[in-house]
Amino acid sequence: MWYNNILETVGNTPLVKLNKIPAEHGIKATVLAKIETTNPGNSIKDRMAVKMIEDA
Known part of the structure; x- marks a missing residue:
């Protein structure tokens, strides 16, 4: 699988x-x-960062 x-x-x-x-x-x-370490930044904080980017 690949991502954009x-x-x-x-x-x-x-x-x-x-x-x-x-x-x-x-x-x-x-x-x-x-297992949140599978996120790019190895953290649950990645979810919050994406939400802020989407809302901007």
Whole structure:
């Protein structure tokens, strides 16, 4: 997959199921972690920056 510009790569970050941590603590729920480091700036702040650019 390719993108037209860097702004299109922000967001839609993957969710990853955590298996070991919940099991070690006796948690019977599905625990997911959002991997924001897949954004170009490695941060959730990328989403806010894109929103400011779009609103300008």
